[in-house]
Amino acid sequence: FWLKSWLGVTAAWSSRVEALSCQSCFVNMVARLTYRRQCRYNTKSNKQRILKTPGGKLTYQAVAKSSKGPKCGDCGKTLIGLPRLRAKEYRRLKNREKRVSRAYGGSRCAGCVRSRIVRAFLIEEQKCVKQVLAEKLSQAKAEQSGGKKKGKK
Numbered sequence: 329f330w331l332k333s334w335l336g337v338t339a340a341w342s343s344r345v346e347a348l349s350c351q352s353c354f355v356n357m358v359a360r361l362t363y364r365r366q367c368r369y370n371t372k373s374n375k376q377r378i379l380k381t382p383g384g385k386l387t388y389q390a391v392a393k394s395s396k397g398p399k400c401g402d403c404g405k406t407l408i409g410l411p412r413l414r415a416k417e418y419r420r421l422k423n424r425e426k427r428v429s430r431a432y433g434g435s436r437c438a439g440c441v442r443s444r445i446v447r448a449f450l451i452e453e454q455k456c457v458k459q460v461l462a463e464k465l466s467q468a469k470a471e472q473s474g475g476k477k478k479g480k481k
Contacts, residue, residue, distance in 0.1 A: 359386045400437040407437055 364387070367374045376388040397412035399405065409428045411421070418426065427434030432441045 361388050364388055402440040405437050
């Protein structure tokens with residue numbers, strides 16, 4: 329009994345081996361590629377993608393780093409409406425492409441600009457309220473003194 333089961337296991341194992349070896353016959357060999365630049369290590373600045381030339385050969389094409397894009401100086405969110413370019417490419421842009429047509433455009437996001445405007449308005453209102461309160465206080469003091477004015481000594 330145990331001999332039959334052992335023979336069955338070996339037969340199944342040998343059929344699997346044959347199937348695997350047959351599958352490996354159909355796998356194509358991948359061409360080995362070499363870097364085209366001087367850096368020969370897989371670093372962040374040396375990323376490559378495989379490209380097929382019109383002649384049918386596979387070669388490496390250097391991939392430029394992608395930038396994280398401009399961020400708001402106050403809250404740190406990415407700014408909407410500006411291209412995500414590297415610093416060198418930003419220098420080539422026109423001024424209208426570097427900023428948004430708004431106060432603090434290209435430097436601060438719309439929410440931060442709105443909060444700055446509201447804050448400035450509230451500060452001005454507070455100054456006006458302080459001035460009005462000071463005038464009322466001075467009028468109340470003048471009425472309490474009963475119109476007597478002291479001369480300078």
